[in-house]
Amino acid sequence: MSEIHVVGGGLAGSEAAFQLAERGHRVVLHEMRGVRGTPAHQTDRLAELVCSNTFKSTELTNAHGLLKAEMRLLGSLVLRGADEARVAAGSALAVDRDLFSAFVHERVTAHPLITVTREEVTAVPASPCLIATGPLTSDALAESVRARLGVQSLAFYDAIAPIIAVESIDQSVAFRAARWDKETMPASGAEAEAGCGAGEGESRASAPHSASSPAPGSGAYLNCPMDKPQFEVFIDALTAADQFTAHEFDSAPYFEGCMPVEEIARRGRESLRFGPMKPIGLRDPRTGKRPWAVVQLRAEDRAGRMWNIVGCQTRLRIPEQQRVFRMIPGLENAEFLRFGSIHRNTYLNAPGALTPHLSLRDDPMVLFAGQLTGVEGYTESTATGLVAAINLSRLLRGDEPIVPPVDTMLGALYRHLRDADPAHFQPMNANFGLLDELADPPRDKHKKRELYAERSLAAMRVWMAEHGLA
Ligand SMILES: Cc1cc2nc3c(=O)[nH]c(=O)nc-3n(C[C@H](O)[C@H](O)[C@H](O)COP(=O)(O)OP(=O)(O)OC[C@H]3O[C@@H](n4cnc5c(N)ncnc54)[C@H](O)[C@@H]3O)c2cc1C
Incomplete structure (x- = not known):
């Protein structure tokens, strides 16, 4: 059994490592905290939340809530951890950050197929691998990824304007x-x-x-x-x-x-x-x-x-x-x-540089996940870790990579990473504007969102059944 190298033990990397191990793959998870910090993280725990303690709304009529519902169908470990560590915050999924990261850390480090090593990875590892080093990717690795992609630069000050x-x-x-x-x-x-x-x-x-x-x-x-x-x-x-x-x-x-x-x-x-x-x-x-x-x-x-x-x-x-x-x-x-x-943010220009399943174009088994791919936010980053793990596992079995259908929030996010104009590409979070319009949209906004959610979850279930993920 070949070992898979997952680089970055944040939200996306922890989710991906766990999902791969659950699918029977041996994983080495490389996390540099412990030997080298980042400017934002405070601990050496896996899946540390760097800033706010909320994964945002749980309501299906909210884009983040819908994305979470889709991820629950796919069996997200991070969301299980968030549920375990939930604190009162109305309909938002806010967590006790220590309990949350302790839960994920424990599940990942205790998994018999996962080895966690504390080191800074300074070059793109041999395939199969998954890079999920986030917005604060260390300079040496960022430079290696940059050179491998043949682009001018990776580091951006992420200055984003509101979208209406x-x-x-x-x-x-x-x-x-x-x-x-x-x-x-x-x-x-x-x-x-x-x-x-x-x-x-x-x-x-x-x-x-x-x-x-x-x-x-x-x-x-x-x-x-x-x-x-x-x-x-x-x-x-x-x-x-x-x-x-x-x-x-x-x-x-x-x-x-x-x-x-x-x-x-x-x-x-x-x-x-x-x-x-x-x-x-x-x-x-x-x-x-x-x-x-x-x-x-x-x-x-x-x-x-x-x-x-x-x-x-x-x-x-x-x-x-x-x-x-x-x-x-x-x-x-x-x-x-x-x-x-x-x-400060480091992210790849996914539509200009990556494949639709977010791998290198010259090696489908070198995948990227998390904020580095140009998604924005805890939930979105975790979700790409989940899909990356599904795809790496499929590729290792000789199957084609897949992404969820565009009627789902997750699939619509992937479509954006594939189709957005590379000249103006900026990190994107889950939102209803990513979804195609309903065939016969009601005037009432709440009703419309209920129908979006119904369509998304039905599409996700069908897709999962088709690909043996149910
Ligand atoms: C200051 C700041 C505040 C933010 N606040 C929020 C917020 O409030 N809400 C929100 O939803 N999103 C927020 N974000 C975005 C947030 O970072 C992401 O949503 C989420 O943490 C990304 O998950 P990730 O797994 O991609 O990256 P991370 O969670 O950052 O994980 C990446 C991991 O890779 C490790 N790593 C980096 N380079 C290497 C290397 N070379 N070798 C080995 N390991 C390496 C890091 O130590 C880290 O543990 C914020 C981002 C920043 C920078």
């Missing part, structure tokens, strides 16, 4: 147009390594226009026009809003292209009007005039259901993001599918 559900954007106010009516251009692979989200015609001259979801003949962007008083009120709110203070290890200077929007605004009241919110080349069809300022939204997915507020990477606290960005005309009722954030 299309149906919550008031399109009687927000108008579709590209600056100067320019047609959209396909993104070139060479630009796929660009870090932060530059907007249309912004200072990062190499930033391509989005190839995603242009409405034919009407421009690829949704433009929210502001008059002068609206702009002034917005700037006041933005600069005064409450923000997260940096973790000590995150206090490195911002890359210029990753400057939080509130920081740009603080540098000068007009700076956004000459930067990401500049109005030139745009006319509001309602007035025929150039607005005072324009907030542009760019489609994140090919179906045009998720829209990124361009240039609005932010450190504002979540309620403040809701309050301030809903002041933008057209976004008064914005539904946030993902909130903005800025933190």
Whole structure:
């Protein structure tokens, strides 16, 4: 029996090691904490939660709740640990972090087919292997992965802007147009390594226009026009809003292209009007005039259901993001599918560099899992560890790799990692915007989500039965 090397004993790596061992494979799990720390972890326990103690909602009408329900069907160890360590937090699955990691640590280290070694892995191991070293992957390994993929860089400051559900954007106010009516251009692979989200015609001259979801003949962007008083009120709110203070290890200077929007605004009241919110080349069809300022939204997915507020990477606290960005005309009722954030992150440009089952393109048995693949969050990272283990086990038996169907939240996440525009690829969390629309969607949002959940769980059960996972 060949040994499988799993690198990284975080959420994804612990889940994957356990799942592989349960499928009869001998696993060596390499975890560097114990001999070398990370800037965020505090202990040498496996599956340590680096920050908050919640896996978010358990409700099926919440995207994170649905993802968890799918993972429970697949038998997630991490979720069992979370259930064991659950503390009262309403419908959220919050945990006692020590009890949680102790549970997972115990199950993994006690497994007869798993050996845990404490060492920093500095190069991509021989296949079969699974790399799940997370957002704080050590430099030496990151460099080895970078070289193996043949890309320019891996380390990003992960500066992400909020994403808004299309149906919550008031399109009687927000108008579709590209600056100067320019047609959209396909993104070139060479630009796929660009870090932060530059907007249309912004200072990062190499930033391509989005190839995603242009409405034919009407421009690829949704433009929210502001008059002068609206702009002034917005700037006041933005600069005064409450923000997260940096973790000590995150206090490195911002890359210029990753400057939080509130920081740009603080540098000068007009700076956004000459930067990401500049109005030139745009006319509001309602007035025929150039607005005072324009907030542009760019489609994140090919179906045009998720829209990124361009240039609005932010450190504002979540309620403040809701309050301030809903002041933008057209976004008064914005539904946030993902909130903005800025933190140090190392992740791969999965759509540009990996296979659909998240392996190297030249070796299907060198897989990646966890936050390193471009998913965001505890649950999402764990879920990719689970699927990676299923696939490595299949490959070792001579079967083809598989991913869950796109009607499931997990499958939709994988589709995003496969199909997203590499030029604008940013980490993604579970959200309903990833799923295809229902054939006959009800108007009621809650009902609609119930139907999504029903469809997802049914699809997951069928898929599991087809592949002997039930
Ligand atoms: C500061 C910070 C705060 C965050 N807060 C949250 C939050 O509140 N909620 C949330 O959902 N998500 C949060 N995230 C994202 C979070 O990191 C992921 O959701 C999750 O921990 C990722 O799981 P993972 O298994 O991919 O990586 P991790 O859990 O980080 O595990 C990776 C493991 O690999 C090990 N490792 C790294 N390099 C090597 C190497 N070369 N050799 C051997 N071992 C190595 C590390 O020590 C670590 O144990 C945060 C991330 C950061 C950086």
